[in-house]
Amino acid sequence: MRVPTQFSVDQVVVGHSPRMRAIFDFVKVVSRSDSSVIITGESGTGKEVVANMLHHQSARRHQPFVAVSCALFSESLIETELFGHERGAFTGAIKDKPGRFELAQGGTLFLDDIDDVPLSMQVKLLRALQNREVERVGGTRTIPVNVRIITGTKRDLKQMVAEGKFREDLYYRLNVLPIVLPPLRERREDVPLLMEHFLKRFARERGIEVPQVSPAVRHAFDRYRWPGNVRELENACERIIQTCSCGTARVGCLAVSILFGAASAEGASPLAQPAPVASISLDDRLKEVESNLIGWALKVADGNKSKAAELLNIKRSTLGDRITRCGIAEPRSDVESAPVPA
Amino acid sequence: MVSRERIEAVLDRIRPLMQADGGDIELVSVTGNNANVRLTGMCSGCPSAHMTLYMGVEMALREEIQEFEQLQVV
Numbered sequence: 001m002r003v004p005t006q007f008s009v010d011q012v013v014v015g016h017s018p019r020m021r022a023i024f025d026f027v028k029v030v031s032r033s034d035s036s037v038i039i040t041g042e043s044g045t046g047k048e049v050v051a052n053m054l055h056h057q058s059a060r061r062h063q064p065f066v067a068v069s070c071a072l073f074s075e076s077l078i079e080t081e082l083f084g085h086e087r088g089a090f091t092g093a094i095k096d097k098p099g100r101f102e103l104a105q106g107g108t109l110f111l112d113d114i115d116d117v118p119l120s121m122q123v124k125l126l127r128a129l130q131n132r133e134v135e136r137v138g139g140t141r142t143i144p145v146n147v148r149i150i151t152g153t154k155r156d157l158k159q160m161v162a163e164g165k166f167r168e169d170l171y172y173r174l175n176v177l178p179i180v181l182p183p184l185r186e187r188r189e190d191v192p193l194l195m196e197h198f199l200k201r202f203a204r205e206r207g208i209e210v211p212q213v214s215p216a217v218r219h220a221f222d223r224y225r226w227p228g229n230v231r232e233l234e235n236a237c238e239r240i241i242q243t244c245s246c247g248t249a250r251v252g253c254l255a256v257s258i259l260f261g262a263a264s265a266e267g268a269s270p271l272a273q274p275a276p277v278a279s280i281s282l283d284d285r286l287k288e289v290e291s292n293l294i295g296w297a298l299k300v301a302d303g304n305k306s307k308a309a310e311l312l313n314i315k316r317s318t319l320g321d322r323i324t325r326c327g328i329a330e331p332r333s334d335v336e337s338a339p340v341p342a
Numbered sequence: 343m344v345s346r347e348r349i350e351a352v353l354d355r356i357r358p359l360m361q362a363d364g365g366d367i368e369l370v371s372v373t374g375n376n377a378n379v380r381l382t383g384m385c386s387g388c389p390s391a392h393m394t395l396y397m398g399v400e401m402a403l404r405e406e407i408q409e410f411e412q413l414q415v416v
Contacts, residue, residue, distance in 0.1 A: 216362035243390035250363045250384055252391025256356070256398020263355045 012049060013197045015190030019182050023050070030177045031057035036129075037150045038114075038157065038174050041181030044231030047112060047152035050179060054150055055108040063107030068100045071113035078121050080137050082111075083128070089138025101134045104147045112152035114174070115160060119167065126170040149174065156313070184226040184233065185289065189282065191221050194230060198237035199249075206241055212248040220254060222285075223262035265292065291326035294319070298328070344375050344407055352406050353379075353399070360385070367395065375411040377403070 014024050030037060031054045039047045048067060055065040073081050080089075084099030100109060111117075117125065128134045129149060133142045151174050160166035184191065195213070203210040226232050240253045251259060293312065301307035309319040346369065353367055360366055365383030372378075379399070385391035392415060400413035 214363050216359050219362065220359055243394075245388050245390065246384075248384075250388075250391070251356075251359050251365070252363075252381075252385030252388050252395060254394070256394055256402065259356045259359055259398070260402055263359060 012053060013190075013194055015187065015193055017182075017187035017190050020187060020190065023179060023181065024053075026179065027053050028057060030054065030179075032059070033177070034148050035176040036148075036174045037177045037179060039150065039152045039179045039181065040156065041152075041154065042183045042229055043154055044229030045181040045183060046230055047181060048110065050181065051108070051110040051112075051150045051152065055110075055148075058108070058148070060107045060148060064104050065108050065110070066100050066104035067110040067112060069112045071116040075118045075121060078117065079124065082125070083134045083136055084139075085137035086139040089136070093138065096136070099134060099136065101128065101145045101147060102143060104145075106146055107148070108150060109147045110150045110152065113154070114151040115153040115155040115157060115166070119165070122167045122170050126167065126173060129170075129173050184229040185293075188222065188286070188289070191226075191233065192218065194233055195221055195237060198234050199241060202238050202241035208241070209247070211240065211244050214248055214250045216251050217249050217254060220251065220258055220262035223265045224258050225261055225265065265289070287326060290322060291328055294322060294326060294328055344372060344377070344410055346372050348407055349377050349403060349410075352403050355402075356399070367399065370416055375409050376414065377410075377412075378414045378416045380416055 014020055027050060037051075037054060039050050041047050051067065052065065055061060068081065070078055080093075080097070080099065082099045082101055084097050084102055085093050087093055087096050128145070131142075132146065133144045135142050157166050157171050157175065161168050161171050184194075195218075199213070200210050221233075221236075228235075236254065236258060239255065240249045244253050294308070297308035297311040298305070301311060305319055305323075306316050309316040312319065314322075349369055349372060353369060357367065360383070363384055365381065365385045368380045368382055370378040370380050380386075381392065381395060385395070396413065396415050403410045403413060
């Protein structure tokens with residue numbers, strides 16, 4: 001979700017899914033604390049939104065909220081970016097520059113993409129967090145900092161620790177309060193609500209009426225996997241608002257990748273007649289989605305269940321239970337993913 | 343030379359969704375490795391629908407059928 005320049009907690013759509021409700025209740029509780037938070041979630045699931053909420057509901061809300069993506073900077077740049085530098089520290093350092101830690105003084109520092117921070121930098125980060133002070137590059141004085149640290153990661157840090165790619169001591173320092181954001185495909189019940197929300201927002205920005213949405217479009221939105229999560233949904237809605245010329249959003253307003261993606265998720269249950277407006281069984285749908293994904297993972301993993309479980313980000317034992325529940329006998333060949341053009 | 347059937351098979355994948363919206367994509371003719379299609383129904387008058395379907399369907403055809411070259415919307 002794109003964070004509006006003027007962030008307000010009321011603008012955040014919580015949705016109906018029990019998991020998201022639980023997350024937001026948890027956010028309310030932990031925003032009162034000063035402890036470190038790790039937000040884990042795929043790209044586009046709303047890590048920065050949650051970080052913003054944590055800050056804006058905390059006692060630090062009148063202090064700065066500084067967000068920085070650690071993936072944007074090269075190894076040497078991260079250090080000067082986070083800790084700042086003194087004049088003359090290196091060629092081009094013509095004046096003193098405070099780092100993000102200092103800029104966030106008294107407030108919250110959101111370090112996104114922490115999984116992209118190189119090991120050498122992790123040591124320095126750990127020291128800064130432990131001692132609550134930073135030293136600018138090329139400087140000698142230590143500057144005490146009082147910031148709340150929130151980190152965002154798209155990969156499972158624990159896994160990275162096991163692989164030796166992330167320092168264990170830093171992991172435990174950061175991982176006091178973990179929040180895991182589910183991918184959108186695991187909370188499909190929220191797709192219609194999010195769609196309404198974004199359509200309304202973009203229509204308001206463009207100064208037009210909110211278009212009607214055809215059942216076929218709703219159907220495609222329901223079926224599509226949304227690999228880019230809420231951000232992708234948001235962009236699809238923006239596209240509708242920007243291109244719709246007839247007042248009703250129809251399939252022609254969607255990216256063909258969504259149409260093909262939705263069509264290939266259709267599987268055995270065809271949409272032979274005009275989109276059914278009749279009631280649908282959410283449980284059946286979810287089960288279908290689940291078994292499709294499990295089938296896909298098993299296929300990609302060549303039937304290796306441990307690998308498949310890893311792909312699905314679930315425990316090996318959970319996968320076993322779900323395979324039994326969905327009645328999948330072996331890797332299925334009918335869930336081949338179709339080519340998805342842009 | 344690409345067969346009609348192979349092209350129709352790709353079109354068939356998105357056809358149900360288009361038909362559900364009161365439209366269709368009709369395969370008019372196949373010449374060599376090129377195909378002509380016609381958009382009918384609700385979206386046929388919409389410039390953005392033309393653009394997205396045209397580009398997306400052509401890409402899908404090329405991906406599915408190695409030798410496919412060009413799609414024309416007539």
